[in-house]
Amino acid sequence: MKDLSIDFIKENEYFLDGEMHEECGVFGVYNVSDNASSLAYYGLHALQHRGQEAAGIAASDNQKVECYKGKGLLTEIFDTQTIDRLGGVHAVGHVRYSTAGGNEIENVQPIMVRAHTGNFAVVHNGNIVNAREIRIELENEGRIFQGTSDSEVIAHLIQKETGTFVEKIIKAANRLEGAFAFIIMTKDCMYGIRDKNGLRPLTIANVDEAGYCLSSETCAFNIVNATTIRDIEPGEVVRIADDGLKFFQYTTEIQNKMCAMEYIYFSRPDSNINNINVHTARRYSGHMLAREDKGKVEADIVVGVPDSSLSAAIGYSEESGLPYELGLIKNRYVGRTFIQPTQKQRERGVRMKLSAVRDIVKDKRIMLIDDSIVRGTTSKRIVQLLKEAGAKEVHVRIGSPAITHPCFYGVDTSTYEELISARMSVEEVRAYIGADSLKFLSCDSLVEAFGTKDLCLSCFTGNYPTRLFSLAKTLVRED
Ligand code: SF4
CATH class of the missing domain: 3.40.50.2020 (Rossmann fold)
Incomplete structure (x- = not known):
């Protein structure tokens, strides 16, 4: 690997200072007897330091996926009635930070995909460095984007691939370069995906009697009484379904380059x-x-x-x-x-x-x-x-x-x-x-x-x- 010269990056600064730079928090709960949206809310609350501009939760009752999101702090977006209405046995949520101009409601997550093959919700932390190229390719194929977030790119990539849902995710993940931790929820399954460089964190835990949690930071597990199982490895997908956990390595070209700033600044000391x-x-x-x-x-x-x-x-x-x-x-x-x-x-x-x-x-x-x-x-x-x-x-x-x-x-x-x-x-x-x-x-x-x-x-x-x-x-x- 060689250094990029300052001059060279300056030439490209307009692009490089794009509007998709963010440091966010993702959280998911699967198969809980309690209100899943309520647990997601508490988990996200522990991750609020990772993003304070917008937040959202998508929930599933095994039949349909519903979503509620808005701008501001969790406490400004959600009240008890909203959480109760969302309910669910599975839920994913997101707290968002974005640069100026990137905080349109279309970019607020979860990104919802409504398709005849089944609805799913995507939450994402990180930045996909080849998102614009993939987006142009997808737009040229006739796909229409709602917002400018790179999270939508993975949603479209998954949707266009063939095979089982996990195969579609694996194919899509192999197209992506950069840093990402995704959680994807269909009506009855949840998936956690980490980039092959290990830049962004994602950990899985046990919760409740037979439930699971995924989180950007382990501090969120304490608040919902979850017990850490392990980190999702670089280049790995975990599938959580009613038959338990299955791990898939989507690439063997991996390295472990955890963002040093996670230790230095971003993460909570109890993570x-x-x-x-x-x-x-x-x-x-x-x-x-x-x-x-x-x-x-x-x-x-x-x-x-x-x-x-x-x-x-x-x-x-x-x-x-x-x-x-x-x-x-x-x-x-x-x-x-x-x-x-x-x-x-x-x-x-x-x-x-x-x-x-x-x-x-x-x-x-x-x-x-x-x-x-x-x-x-x-x-x-x-x-x-x-x-x-x-x-x-x-x-x-x-x-x-x-x-x-x-x-x-x-x-x-x-x-x-x-x-x-x-x-x-x-x-x-x-x-x-x-x-x-x-x-x-x-x-x-x-x-x-x-x-x-x-x-x-x-x-x-x-x-x-x-x-x-x-x-x-x-x-x-x-x-
Ligand atoms: S260490 Fe620096 S360059 Fe690397 S991911 Fe973290 S903030 Fe970005």
Whole structure:
């Protein structure tokens, strides 16, 4: 694999900054005695941090598949009557994040396919990098799309294939490049599919007496009292039916490149990914940061940026011996700034969501631990908050390497222009955010902290695990 040059990607930036970049959450329940929609709602609630712009649930009573979806938080879309009306013994749901312009109701999931061969619902997390090419091919064959989401591409691909439903899924999955975790529900079966690169997570669990759950994150299993069975493997399809589970490997050309940002930022600390607990991985990244700093910087207290950096801050404190303090408080009723679609909304979000604890930080030299720097605006505001509250020095330590390349696999680090570390040196970023010093964790230390090499590190290295496609040039990157 070779690096893409910045200039080359810039030429294609219009395409590459398309409207299908998203980081979402999917959840499914199969064969439960309780109201399946209600369990899906609770599961999705545990995944709400993965997307707050839209959500939906499709349910089946073994006879028909019904769907309800809308824009906003789950609590804004669903009430008890809606959930009761949907009911069902099986259900799939989705929480959605999309970039500006991509949040039309047609793109809100589940995507429903109504066909004479049987209705089915599709929910998807990730980004299919060759979706546009397949879409053009399908449109040229006369197929009509409702929205612009790449989830609709797999729905059409499945519908056009022949064979049993699982054979159709396998054929369709083999056409797709990129990152995806799908759940598909027919009236009486459910399927979980993971991309051959293992970029997006999907785990299966037992629930109820003879039921099953599929989820983007294991934290959702706790809330519905489900017990993890195992992760769906890269390039694997699981079929859940009344005769139990069947696993199919749809390709043997697999690699295990779990998105490192799942550990660093996206997932909840109580989730396990590839059998690694997220809190523990972050805590060890804090240990590594402290080791890299040993004897080089003097500070009085360690402060973590709530919530995703608290585990790394605890780790830094453990390794350095510096006391961990609650120097920043989060207003829990404001969404995450990284997943607000416009810069203006993000800036307003930072001002609303964090406060410095003056009595803790005043006159202190602070070691501030954050998980990542994407655009730099949040870090700048936090340093400013701490200094306004009387902090003497603010040393910023980042529990991941500098993000120098965009993600093409469903995470909205969309263009080089937006990524501060793609444009500036570490020293320039330090000056921009107003910190007294700034250090990022190295890739080697990150790998050591997480205890696995099975990671996608592309946004830090520019080495992408898949080919990248474009409309303008059929293939912008060759192996
Ligand atoms: S490029 Fe970065 S954000 Fe995207 S999948 Fe890879 S590690 Fe995750």
